[in-house]
Amino acid sequence: MTPTGLSDRNSTAPRLHAGLLDRPRLSNHARDLGRYRLVVVHAPAGSGKTSLLSQWAHALRADGQPVAWYAASDRHREHLPLADCLMHSLNRLDQPDETTSSTRDEGADADMRLLARLRDAAGPAGGQIRLTIILDDFHLIEGDAETRTLTRILAAGFERLTLVVAGRNRPALPLGRYRLAGELLELSSRELQFSEDEVQSFFRSGIGQDLSHEEARILQQSTEGWAAGLRLTSLIENAPNSSFLRSAPAGSQREYAEYFLDEVIAGLPEQLCQFLELTSVLEALTPELCDAVTGLEGSAALLAQIESDQLFLTEMAGSHRWYKYHQLFREFLQARLRARAPTELPALHLRASEWFIRANMPFDAVHHAFRANRPEQAAALIEGYCTFDYLSYGRFDTYSHWMAQLPRESREARPLLMFLMVWRYINLRQFLKAEQILQTLAQGQHDRGPLGQAPEKTRMNISGRIDLMRALIGAYGGDMVAARRHIDAIPDDGLDALPFGQVDLLSIHAYVALHEGDLDRAERLTWRAHTIYDELGCHWGHVHSLCIAGISYLDRCRLADAERVLAMAMTIARQHFSDTSYMVALPSALQGQLAQMMGEAAKAEALWLAALQSENTQVPGLWERKLIPVVGLVRLYDQQGRDYEATTLLRRFHRAAIEEEDLRMEFRLSIEAADRALRGGDISAAQDGLGRVLRQESDARLRFGPDIWQIWEPFGVLLARAARAGLLGGDPEVMLTTLSETAKSQGRTASELFCRSVLAGLVAQPDHELDRLRHDIRSVGLKEAVPLPCARPAVPxxxxxxxxxxxxxxxxxxxxxxxxxxxxxxxxxxxxxxxxxxxxxxxxxxxxxxxxxxxxxxxxxxxxxxxxxxxxxxxxxxxxxxx
The missing domain is CATH 1.10.10.10 (Winged helix-like DNA-binding domain superfamily/Winged helix DNA-binding domain)
Known part of the structure; x- marks a missing residue:
């Protein structure tokens, strides 16, 4: 199954039709666009915005300047961020005849990918080439996220970029700032209005009629220079026995448009009128799509006739012939259709949905299934065609929107959809919402309703998948005891053969085994999962499985293997996700640990800081992507005497863990804070920190089994340091020796060497023991025991x-x-x-x-x-x- 592609119908400027009047006072702005960072064109529908932008685009291209065009669509907003749509248009500058697949992340992540692309296309390189991005119909998608995307583009200050934004509304951008700097060109409806002279020129060139100055004045005043109104007037004036210009019409602009459109429609052949009405349910048209929706053949000829007669249809060039009605004309046609044959609407949308499926455009198919009031059809399409995009490319918001539109019975008839919603909530750390759905699933599987019948129809192991999701909640939420309990509850023969079941079980089982110190099992399971994810083309699963292997290799001190798999993970992540996404942050954190182990402190710091750029992402993911950079940077800063930076970083993430009710991260960073105080000789702070850790210990014991070494090994080191400082009883040498021997028995070489290094710093060791420790560290390629065991310098x-x-x-x-x-x-x-x-x-x-x-x-x-x-x-x- 291939990812859903963006059609290029929205990324090509309309052709300049023969009847288009050139108004030099507006079209000549094309020569001056390079003087501005931002150009804003805002006016009501039918004011000639798109025609003017198209003139600019063709003039710039004729001058050898690159132009990226995107005509916004509110349907695209349902499943693609604006940054991805602009990226598609930019990619067409290099591949104008190919459709670019959309394989992006969401929100701010997509913005960072776009900015990186623009740095290459419009950065400070030399030459006279200047990139122009034209965004038409921005009002269809304008919202906080889209405005933020444009603001980020402008704030980046690209030297060779002009951004043109057009729509019915004035965009919520900082126009005053750019106007003050002389970097804004703004055209409103007043500038786009036809003057009396232009009205005369329009009628002379369009229908060969010379208007008197008085006629031009009356018409200009009655239409207020509105381009669509003039266009309608010219059509009717060109009809036989027309007497329109003898008196000015009355009424609002909308009534004016509907009046003339009704007169135009009345003069057309019945077959053409019926075609216009039936196809008005479509936002964009092709001959093949129109044939399918109308149930008739010959749509190509009819579309050619409509275009030739200039009946408010615009052709979009591309690999296929796509057309779009003028919005007001389409609304008028839809009103006629609803009045004439309201019962036909569902059937028309349903046929459109079926065509889009055959064309491998499932998102459009789902859209029309909902418009057809066929929730069951929509649910079937989501389950059958959109699961891959949802899981592989993180189209979470789209899926959530769809699920909100489905009635309860449609959702519960398809438990896979409910499990995918659970998976979404888990990734957002909304564990309560996830558990509520799981309870509904658990109760419903024993009823006679849709959920109770689902296992028979789908052969889905609902009980097993409930345990899988609860294991996932435990692993992501830090309750490793619960995670292990639910994994063990799944039968030995595994889960069903439906998508993303057994492979996720392998992946989460590998992660739990890793934390329990069973590295052999963790590696075996994660490589099995990796093979399946690779076959499916599931990129997030591919990255996860490689990173779990990388964590194991790092603690085994198999540095070459770790370097290889983490490089693979990073390559896949950068190809399919943005630089500030969680999927890039996780391998970056692990590569930072590898660099630190090899003594490359500057490289480690850069990678860890890059990993922390994603801290505000909606997808928290595995805790390693935060824990490793935070602890690594704190210890690195302490080693370099950067006490203030270390303190601020540790306190910030410790406070965030408390606010997010992330007990695992809170407990681990409490351990780090107390251990850090002991390393620095701050006994008062160490006493406070140790007391906090010991108060949390009982809750931690309930959630983290005794084998969870990423928790209890640092805890044991803290107790050993505290015993050495006289804050607790016990023999620090015995404590650390026990920890190192446990790590050695599990093959965790890096942990073993770290515990031995801490012991050497706390308790005097014979020379031959120190020599052996140095030899063991060098023999595995380490420059430092991991994590950094050094004591931080005294605070100034x-x-x-x-x-x-x-x-x-x-x-x-x-x-x-x-x-x-x-x-x-x-x-x-x-x-x-x-x-x-x-x-x-x-x-x-x-x-x-x-x-x-x-x-x-x-x-x-x-x-x-x-x-x-x-x-x-x-x-x-x-x-x-x-x-």
């Missing part, structure tokens, strides 16, 4: 309780307290108030109180004056800067 005196002895005498004389000195030093580093509060563990009001006191004591008015005053004093006193 200026930001500790010892600040009193390091204060310059002038600051002491001014009455600056040690706490105020801490605030001052953080001010000097550029930290805002909220970060000062986070670093010092005080609320923002207390920070403001200290700041006011500092300003009063130093007799300064603001931060800048305070920093300028204390900098030479600190240098004289030899105080350390805070990095």
């Amino acid at each position: 005196a200026a930001v500790t309780g010892a600040a009193e002895t390091g204060l310059p005498w002038r600051l002491r004389a001014a009455g600056i307290t040690p706490r105020e000195m801490e605030v001052l030093m953080l001010m000097r580093s550029g930290a805002p108030n909220h970060e000062i509060g986070l670093t010092l563990g005080i609320n923002i009001n207390t920070v403001k109180t200290h700041t006011k006191s500092i300003f009063a004591k130093l007799n300064v008015r603001n931060r800048t004056e305070a920093v300028v005053l204390i900098t030479p004093l600190l240098k004289d006193a030899g105080a350390l800067d805070l990095r």
Whole structure:
């Protein structure tokens, strides 16, 4: 099954028809578009926006300048972000005769892919070529997400890019900013209105009729220069016995349009009128589609006649002949159809749906099935044709929208759709919603209703899939005990043969086995899953399975194997997902760990920071994509003396875990914070942190089995350090030796070496033991034991309780307290108030109180004056800067 393709009918500028009047005051703007970053054209329907944009596009191309065109469609908004549609149009500049498949991620992720593409096409390279992107009918899709996409394009400041946006409404873009900078050209309905002279030229060139100045004035006033109104007027004026111009019409613009359209329709052959009405249910037309919908042949000839007669039909060039009615004309035709034959509408939409399926355009097919009021048909199409796109390319929002339109009985008749909705909620960490659907499934499978009959019809193992989903909730939510319990509840013969069942079981089982320390089983299962995902072309599953193998190889210290599989995962992720997506972040986090193990600190930092760019993505995914970068960066920063950065990062993600009720991440970062305090010799902070960890321990024991080494190994190291510092009882050597021997028995070489390295730092070891440790580390290619075992440097005196002895005498004389000195030093580093509060563990009001006191004591008015005053004093006193 191939991914759903975007038709190129929306990405080609309309042809310039013979009757189009050239208005130089507007068309000549094509020569000046390069002076502007943003061009906005907004006017009511039928004002000539598309015709003008088409003139610009053809003029620019004739001058050798590239133009990417996209005519927006509200149907596309249902399943594709604007960035993907613009990417399709850009790709057609390189492949004008081919249809580009849509294999993108959603939302902001798609935006970043587009920006990367534009950097290549419109960046600061030399030459006179300037890219113009023309976005027509923006009002059909305008929303917060689409406006944000355009804002990001403009904010990127591409030197060789002009963005043209046209629609019925003034877009919600920062027009004032660009107008002030001289980078905006704005054309409204007033500029697009025909002048009296242009009305005369229009009638002279269109129908060969010379209007008097008075006739032109009356017509211009009655139509307010509206292009569509003039077009309608010219058609009727050209009819025999026309006397329209003898008196001006009355009524609103809409009534005016409907009046003339009715007169035009009345003069057409009955067959043509019927064709127009029947095909008005379509947003875009081809001869083959029209044949299928009308049930008649000869649509190609009729469309050619309509185009030739210029009956409000625009042809879109491309590999197939696609047409589009003028929107007002289409609305009028639909009103006539509803009045004449309302019972025919469902059948017309149903035939359209069937044609789109044959044309491999399932999203359009689902759209028309809903319009036909056939929810069962829509549900069948979603299940039969759209599951691949949903699972492989993350079309989650589209699927959610469809599910909301389906009545309950249609959803429950197809449990696979309900399981896919559960899968969506799990990825969003909305576990309660997921569990509610699972309870409905569990109760319904024993009833006589649709759910109870589904296993017989579909041979679906509903009970097994419920356990699979609950195992997934446990693994994603951190309850590994529950995950193991539900995996074990699935029969040995596995799940059914329906899509995305058995393979997901293999994948989640591999992940749980990895956390339990059974690396052999984890690798065996993940490679089986990888083979199936590869055959299916399921890219997210492909990346996941490779990353699980990569995690195992990293802890086995099979660095060459880890490098190979993670490179494969990253290649697949970058091909099919954006650079800030979760699917790119996960292999990036693991590649950062590999770089750190090989002693490449700068590379590790870059990869980890890149992985954390996706922290606001809607899909949290596996916890490794956050845990590894956060812990790795904190320890790296400590090793390099970047204490402030380490503190801020750790506190930010610890607080986020609390807010998200992510107990696993919260507990693990609490362990890290306490361990970090011990590494830095801050006994007071270590006592507080250790107390917090021990208070959470009982809840953690219930959720994380004793074999979950990613939790209990760091916990054991913390206890050993605490025992060495005299905060707890026990023998740190015995504790760490037990941990290292357990890791060794499971083949987790990196963990074994780390525990031995910590032991060497806490308890004096004989020289031969140290030599053996160094040999073992070098023999597997490590530059460092993983994670970084080093103690962080002492915190500079200026930001500790010892600040009193390091204060310059002038600051002491001014009455600056040690706490105020801490605030001052953080001010000097550029930290805002909220970060000062986070670093010092005080609320923002207390920070403001200290700041006011500092300003009063130093007799300064603001931060800048305070920093300028204390900098030479600190240098004289030899105080350390805070990095």
